[in-house]
Amino acid sequence: MPVSDAELVTRFRSGDDLAYVLLYNRYKRQVVAFCRGYVGGDEAEDLAHDVFLRIYRRRGTLQDGNFRALLFKTARNLCLNALRSKSQHLQLEAFPEQPNSDPETDFATRNLLAYLLARLTSEERELLLLREAAGFSYQELGDFLGKKPGTVRVQLYRIRDKLRTALVQLKQQEQKSGQEL
């Protein structure tokens, strides 16, 4: 039976670095996935790195409560900060007149995630990422976001329907452009 988060947090707080490594290994992929969905692919790893480093530095003040909630709250805060500075950065810098690479290839490989998630509001995106990347249950989602589990359930259905529609449209566009060629 795996050791619980609470036990690992207690051990980590009392100076056991191995407990920290176990927590890191347990959640690293989820945190990267969450950050990737929140801010995009390029910065996701940087942010995940900062999340875990911040947790390490807070060793002495970590509470016994829900570690996963703390982890993803930290991730969300860092992602929001990154998005704020990114939007400021974009305001300062002019958009390039010519794209650097073939837009079609770019779209297919790098921007598919952005294309899908752009169909959602920021609130919907956060809910989806907490479910799909962080693996929160409906009850945990409700606690984290201050909603009822029943509301979470309906919202997730609507979000998935949006994604499904976006993907169907994308396929239809690809088929259409294939026929034209």
Added chain:
Amino acid sequence: MAKNCEDIRTFISAQLDGEITVRERNLVLEHLVSCQQCREFLNEVEEARGLLRSLLFPHTTESLDLRLLESLRATQTRQVRWWKRGLTVPLPVAAAVVLALLTALLWALAPGRSRNFAPATEETAVRTVVIQPQDVSMFTPSAM
């Protein structure tokens, strides 16, 4: 889309999350037998979910592992340095404080100084207040 289809699709979505009751699962199965559109919905929503997950989750975290390890080492080194500095910097300060305390103690306990700390009695009060004529004469020009 019928109202029933919307309910069933909510159940299908919840089924993907493992958050469905046995009764709801049975309703889904019964409905899917007769509804082609909801079967398509199930396939498409599963495909969208699979695609999303494949785009979100990293194939490897090796570079993150290495970077974090490096940062943790740097953090630990900084902590050790701080600790070392904590030992060397306060030492002269602590020594100075101890020296000052010892001096004050010796001065307080020195013979002839201890009475200064005693409460003023009538005798001592008179001794300190009354100035004798010979004391005054020491400061007169004739005496200099």
